[in-house]
Amino acid sequence: MTQHVKTTADSDERPWSHRFGPLGRTAVTLLAGAGAAFVGTLAHRMGAAVNIPYGLLLAFLIVALSTYCARARQGVTGLALHLIVSSAVAWGLALFGGPGGDTLVVAGFSTPTTFFSQHAGYIWLYGVILIQVAMLVLPASWFRIPAPKGE
Numbered sequence: 001m002t003q004h005v006k007t008t009a010d011s012d013e014r015p016w017s018h019r020f021g022p023l024g025r026t027a028v029t030l031l032a033g034a035g036a037a038f039v040g041t042l043a044h045r046m047g048a049a050v051n052i053p054y055g056l057l058l059a060f061l062i063v064a065l066s067t068y069c070a071r072a073r074q075g076v077t078g079l080a081l082h083l084i085v086s087s088a089v090a091w092g093l094a095l096f097g098g099p100g101g102d103t104l105v106v107a108g109f110s111t112p113t114t115f116f117s118q119h120a121g122y123i124w125l126y127g128v129i130l131i132q133v134a135m136l137v138l139p140a141s142w143f144r145i146p147a148p149k150g151e
Helices: 022-043 054-096 115-136
Strands: none
Touching (some): 022 054, 054 115
């Protein structure tokens, strides 16, 4: 009968992305920021036509969770990288559109419509930045992931 010897990797209870080296953690942070902004841009208008902005809430929740993970993974530097990439993706999709030149972020209307239908685009673009800046001023202790025992 063979016994399994417990290694450091077995006892490491940190999230998977925290176990990478600095370059791996940076790559995860950049991809997560871009992904959160892309998915949020696609989701932010859900419910806006009937003045129930559940898409905005979902999009902001995705960005907030991704930002939390970035700060927990790499501290303020990770949050800064996440902010830069997610803002660039959200604003890039707003300015340059989607495939075939389709508009992905609509802002302002000349015809009367619901409040959120008119303003969801602006709220999304500025909210992406505002949420992440707000998370920057939260206490660092809220973002600590304990290191495994023995390190």
